[in-house]
Amino acid sequence: MTSTSLPPSLLATLPGAAYTDPALFALEQERIFEKMWFCVARAADLPRPGAFRTVDVGRESILVTRARDHSLRAYFNVCRHRGARLRTDRSGEVRRAFQCPYHAWTYDLDGRLIAAPNLTRMPDVGRIEYGLVDVAVREWLGYVWVCLAEDPPSFEADVVGAAVTRLGDAESIERYGIDGLTVGRRIVYDVRANWKLIVENFMECYHCATIHPELTEVLPEFADGYAAQYYVGHGAEFGADIRGFTVDGSEGLDRIPGVSAEQDRRYYAITVQPQVFINLVPDHVILHRMYPVAADRTTVECDWLYLPEVVDGGKDLTRSVELFDRVNRQDFAACERTQPGMGSRLYANGGVLVPSEHHIGAFHAWVRERLGTERPM
Numbered sequence: 001m002t003s004t005s006l007p008p009s010l011l012a013t014l015p016g017a018a019y020t021d022p023a024l025f026a027l028e029q030e031r032i033f034e035k036m037w038f039c040v041a042r043a044a045d046l047p048r049p050g051a052f053r054t055v056d057v058g059r060e061s062i063l064v065t066r067a068r069d070h071s072l073r074a075y076f077n078v079c080r081h082r083g084a085r086l087r088t089d090r091s092g093e094v095r096r097a098f099q100c101p102y103h104a105w106t107y108d109l110d111g112r113l114i115a116a117p118n119l120t121r122m123p124d125v126g127r128i129e130y131g132l133v134d135v136a137v138r139e140w141l142g143y144v145w146v147c148l149a150e151d152p153p154s155f156e157a158d159v160v161g162a163a164v165t166r167l168g169d170a171e172s173i174e175r176y177g178i179d180g181l182t183v184g185r186r187i188v189y190d191v192r193a194n195w196k197l198i199v200e201n202f203m204e205c206y207h208c209a210t211i212h213p214e215l216t217e218v219l220p221e222f223a224d225g226y227a228a229q230y231y232v233g234h235g236a237e238f239g240a241d242i243r244g245f246t247v248d249g250s251e252g253l254d255r256i257p258g259v260s261a262e263q264d265r266r267y268y269a270i271t272v273q274p275q276v277f278i279n280l281v282p283d284h285v286i287l288h289r290m291y292p293v294a295a296d297r298t299t300v301e302c303d304w305l306y307l308p309e310v311v312d313g314g315k316d317l318t319r320s321v322e323l324f325d326r327v328n329r330q331d332f333a334a335c336e337r338t339q340p341g342m343g344s345r346l347y348a349n350g351g352v353l354v355p356s357e358h359h360i361g362a363f364h365a366w367v368r369e370r371l372g373t374e375r376p377m
Contacts, residue, residue, distance in 0.1 A: 006352065011361045016347035018367070019194040019339065025295035026059070032274050032370050034058035034148045037159050039276045039289050041144040042183060042303060043072065049109055050094045054087050056291060057148055062135060063087060063098070064144055067109040072139060074146045075132035080113065081105045086132075098132075107132050141278075142179035142305075143287070162272040168233040173270070173278070175258035178285050181305035182312070185321045189300040189328060193335035194342065195275070195292040196367065198300065201331050202269070202277050202288075204357045211330045214323055218242050218249055219267055225356045235266030235280075245281040246319040252283040253310050253320060273366065279324065283307075286324050296339055302328060 006012060018024060040055040041064055052065040054077055061077035063086060077085050079100040086098045086107070097114060099106040106115040111132035119125065136147040138155050145159065154161075163173045191198060201207070208215060208222040216223040219236040238245070244252025245267065255264070259282050270278040279286040284306045291299040304321050311317075341347055353360055 009355055010352040011358055013350040013353060013360075014196070014364050014367065015350040016342040016344065018350075019196060019342035020295055022295050024371075025194075025292070027371055028292070028367075029058035031372070032058075032367075033292065034060065035370075036149075036153065036274055037138070037145045037147045037155055038274075039143050039145050039272075040064055040074075043139055043142050043144050043179075044183070045091070046072065046144070048093075050096070051092075052087065052094065052098075053091045054089070055146075056293075057146065060148060061085060062146060062148070063132075064137075064146065065098075065109060072137050072144055073109065073111065074135045074137045074144075075111055076135065078133070079103075079105055080130045080132070081116070140179075141173075141287070142181065143289075159272055163270050163278070166232065166270045167268065172233075172260075172263070172268075173280070175260055175263065176256055176280055176285055177258050178287075178305060180308070181256075181285060182308045182310075183303050184284070184306045184311045184317045185304040187302050187321075187325060187328070189302065189332055191298045191300055191332045191335060192296060193298060193332070193339040194295055195290055195298045196363075197335040197338055197342075198290060198298055198332070199271065199273075199363060200360050201335055203271060203360055203363065206354060206356050207334060211334055212327055214247055215327050218245060218323065235263060235268040238265040238267075244283065244320070245323060247322040247326065248319060250319055252281075253315055253317070254307050255282045256284075256307060273363075283310075284320060288328075300328070300332070 034057065038057050040057065040062065041053045045053060046064065046066050049066045049068045049070060052063055055062050055064060062074055063077040064072070064074045067073050077087060079086055079102065081100065081103055084100050084102040086100055097106050097108050104117055105113065108114045111134055113127045113131045136152045138145045140159060145155070147153070160170060164170050167173060205222045206225045208225065212222070218238060220239045221236050239249070242249040244250055246252055264282050268280040272278065275290040275292070277288040284304055287303045287305065289301045291301070293299055304317065306317070
């Protein structure tokens with residue numbers, strides 16, 4: 001059956017090869033992850049000058065750090081001499097500079113070349129010209145975002161704009177004061193599935209009644225199959241007997257003061273393409289960052305964010321964290337169950353989307369546009 005012969009209720013999906021082809025994944029790395037704003041770290045994880053984190057963005061390793069003036073900086077994790085990686089550890093701290101372990105070329109926190117064996121005998125080697133190559137950096141919601149493109153797209157349009165498009169205005173997300181919240185729990189998931197399957201899963205709730213019994217108990221309207229992202233400005237309302245966004249519906253934690261009366265007792269979800277999910281509830285925020293590793297593997301780092309006094313005061317986060325941890329594990333298991341089917345001959349031409357999933361068609365169109373092809377194979 002071709003897409004032109006589908007009944008009006010159904011839309012065609014991407015073909016199976018879009019989720020399995022290593023060559024297509026390489027193209028996604030080049031034209032999506034290396035061209036767009038990519039969230040790489042919680043700013044609080046870089047508390048002082050010299051603190052660093054290395055992150056893979058597309059095909060590149062990026063070194064994120066703080067300079068001596070406490071500004072955030074990001075560089076290609078590549079020595080300018082012979083190309084060795086400066087740091088192979090995922091995180092750490094240096095006192096004053098980054099030194100290549102191969103030939104000891106040394107760079108200060110601002111990226112300048114400050115020392116190398118026999119450097120004084122090479123007066124024609126510019127300290128800036130042969131310094132580390134930086135990439136664009138922005139901070140928003142207390143997270144560090146980088147863009148590897150030589151001419152980065154508008155951060156306000158692509159990143160902040162995703163929240164505006166979803167919620168209707170920027171103030172609706174600013175009321176949660178996410179930059180001032182504290183990470184109460186962080187869980188890293190290794191998902192054996194293509195990154196697009198995870199995005200598609202997060203965008204729809206047609207599956208919610210089937211695999212999310214705890215979530216639909218807290219958010220009864222999800223049992224009808226319509227996701228919170230389906231309507232601009234809409235937040236899924238807590239059930240009448242539900243007291244908090246917890247695994248058993250029990251009382252939550254201290255409510256974020258800026259949350260408006262209209263936002264209270266509601267759940268909002270935002271997708272910031274290509275790799276961030278933001279979940280808003282009255283007493284905490286859950287933020288997912290995806291790191292696509294291969295065509296069939298994705299690392300997902302998930303933060304649960306609370307008021308500082310909740311975390312510092314040692315309040316029990318168990319019931320709060322457990323709800324979305326279960327949701328995550330249920331979702332990722334579904335994605336891993338789907339991934340093998342993408343390689344089946346029966347899925348060579350793709351599958352179909354039902355009406356409550358039609359908005360996923362816009363995501364597929366976006367992928368095709370980014371890759372420069374009508375139907376990626």
